[in-house]
Amino acid sequence: MTAPAEDLNDTISRARMATRLRRLREERGLTIQAVAERGGIAISTVSKIERNLMAPTYDRFTRLARGLGVDVTELFVDESARFEPGGVAVARKGDFGYHETENYTYEMLFPQVRGKSMVPMMGTLKPLQQMKFDRMVTHPGEEFLLVLEGRVQVQLEDREDVVLNTGESLYFDSTRGHLYASALNEPARILVVCTQFDLPADPQP
Numbered sequence: 001m002t003a004p005a006e007d008l009n010d011t012i013s014r015a016r017m018a019t020r021l022r023r024l025r026e027e028r029g030l031t032i033q034a035v036a037e038r039g040g041i042a043i044s045t046v047s048k049i050e051r052n053l054m055a056p057t058y059d060r061f062t063r064l065a066r067g068l069g070v071d072v073t074e075l076f077v078d079e080s081a082r083f084e085p086g087g088v089a090v091a092r093k094g095d096f097g098y099h100e101t102e103n104y105t106y107e108m109l110f111p112q113v114r115g116k117s118m119v120p121m122m123g124t125l126k127p128l129q130q131m132k133f134d135r136m137v138t139h140p141g142e143e144f145l146l147v148l149e150g151r152v153q154v155q156l157e158d159r160e161d162v163v164l165n166t167g168e169s170l171y172f173d174s175t176r177g178h179l180y181a182s183a184l185n186e187p188a189r190i191l192v193v194c195t196q197f198d199l200p201a202d203p204q205p
Contacts, residue, residue: 058194
């Protein structure tokens with residue numbers, strides 16, 4: 001039996017992330033424990049991602065990047081150039097770094113440009129009933145969400161859910177726990193822009 005295309009994409013993207021993570025760590029002579037301590041992420045989490053047993057969410061791969069001492073873009077592409085004052089970068093349709101988790105697909109825009117003040121990405125969300133969460137996502141900075149297609153349900157820590165229709169948007173403090181899901185029985189498409197800040201360490205579980 002042939003694996004569904006979405007399962008194959010998930011497997012490939014996780015394997016690429018695992019390979020890059022291990023290569024970057026070894027090139028810098030770092031242990032898994034060192035990456036975990038520097039990034040404020042559990043040792044077991046780093047180990048699972050590196051062994052292709054877990055697909056990191058946005059907050060986790062930004063912590064991985066800090067633990068490795070690299071820009072987030074270096075987890076998605078092999079070569080990148082720093083964004084310089086006065087610089088201009090153009091992304092054509094289909095130009096993105098792809099990463100898939102069991103709940104989201106991330107299309108990281110401008111992955112070849114490091115040192116950006118913002119992290120723009122597009123994504124596809126599954127219906128809420130098909131998603132599996134173990135926690136809310138939280139990370140330093142601010143976040144902008146625009147619904148490109150469909151309807152999106154945003155769960156916010158200590159706040160009532162917000163439902164957004166196509167063309168509607170939300171701007172919020174990313175340190176508030178949050179989750180996105182399609183509010184319909186079909187996928188939704190979104191554009192998200194996150195600001196980049198230094199990440200404080202979180203406690204080891």
